[in-house]
Structures are given as structure tokens and as C-alpha cells.
Amino acid sequence: MTIRYPDRVAQESIGVRIGLLYDLQASWLEPRFARHGLSFTTFQLLAAVQSAGKSASQVEIARRLGISAATLSEAVFALVKKGWIQQSASATDRRVKVLSLTTPATKALKAALKEVDQFEVLVQRALSEADINRLAKLMDAVAKEVEQEFSTGASSR
Numbered sequence: 330m331t332i333r334y335p336d337r338v339a340q341e342s343i344g345v346r347i348g349l350l351y352d353l354q355a356s357w358l359e360p361r362f363a364r365h366g367l368s369f370t371t372f373q374l375l376a377a378v379q380s381a382g383k384s385a386s387q388v389e390i391a392r393r394l395g396i397s398a399a400t401l402s403e404a405v406f407a408l409v410k411k412g413w414i415q416q417s418a419s420a421t422d423r424r425v426k427v428l429s430l431t432t433p434a435t436k437a438l439k440a441a442l443k444e445v446d447q448f449e450v451l452v453q454r455a456l457s458e459a460d461i462n463r464l465a466k467l468m469d470a471v472a473k474e475v476e477q478e479f480s481t482g483a484s485s486r
Contacts, residue, residue, distance in 0.1 A: 343471070354448060361444040365437045374404055375438045378414065378428045385428045386419065413437070 355369045362372050377393045378385045391401040405428065408414040413434035419425035430438065453461055 357448055357451070358441075358444055361447075362441050365440045365444075367437055367441050370404070371408070372438070372441050374401075374408070375413070375430060375434055375441075378430055379435075379438060381428075383427075383429075387416075387426045387428060390428060408434070 358372075359369050362369060367375070373394060374390070377390050381389055381393065387401055387405060388398060391398045394401065405414055405416060405426075409416055413431055415429045415431055416426050417429070419427050456464065
């Protein structure tokens with residue numbers, strides 16, 4: 330699959346460039362994840378469950394992924410059926426569904442993360458160490474600004 334960089338992108342259009350890199354990353358990782366029985370979206374779901382830890386309620390995972398609870402329910406159902414996710418009632422509120430990874434899912438996620446590391450090597454080949462450090466700081470600043478926008482509720486206006 331070839332994804333071409335747009336011929337005309339405004340000099341200041343950072344969002345387009347971020348989107349392009351996301352598309353390139355997904356296209357590069359998708360066939361590698363497939364070797365481990367994962368799609369890119371399944372990887373994202375498993376990674377979200379793992380990073381949420383013991384507080385991995387379905388509602389929290391849906392929020393982290395930016396999807397509706399109904400959409401997540403379909404994916405969770407498929408992964409429970411596959412034996413990759415366990416779904417249980419919360420100890421504090423029986424209505425809340427808590428998600429956890431099974432051993433096969435943890436192994437697949439670990440293998441997929443090695444593929445992500447290889448993509449990181451590919452990306453960093455294009456940059457000097459100073460550029461990597463500067464870019465990381467700039468991206469952290471942008472992420473912080475966007476997260477603050479979400480936390481204040483301004484993004485829904």
C-alpha cells in the first residue's frame with residue numbers, strides 16, 4: 330500500500346502531517362500485527378485495557394479510545410469469545426463491567442509492542458538525537474494543550 334504525501338500542504342498544517350504519520354504507522358504495523366492475530370484496532374483496544382490496569386471499566390476504555398460504549402461492546406464481545414478479554418462485574422458496583430487481558434492476549438500484545446518498537450526505529454532513522462529530543466518536547470506540548478482542551482470541556486462547544 331502506498332500512501333502519498335499530499336502535494337500541497339500548508340506550511341503550518343501540523344494536523345495533516347500528524348494524520349499522515351498516523352496513517353503510515355497503521356499501514357506499516359497492520360500486516361505485522363496480523364502475524365500475531367491482531368488488527369490495528371484490536372491492538373489499540375488491548376493496549377488501552379492494559380494501560381488502564383485494574384480500573385479498566387468498559388466505560389473508561391471507550392472514553393480512552395474515543396468511541397461509544399455500544400461500539401466497544403461489540404469489540405469486547407468478539408474478544409471475549411476469542412478468549413483474549415475477560416469481562417467481570419466491578420467489586421464496588423455490579424453494574425460496571427471491568428475488563429482484563431487473558432494470557433494469550435498479553436502474549437499477542439507483547440509481540441505487537443516489539444513491532445511498534447521497530448516502527449520507532451524506522452521513524453528515528455530520519456532524525457538526529459537532538460531533533461528527536463526537540464520533536465518529543467514539541468509533541469508533548471501539543472498533546473498537553475489538546476488534553477487541557479478536553480478536560481475543560483471546551484472541545485464540545
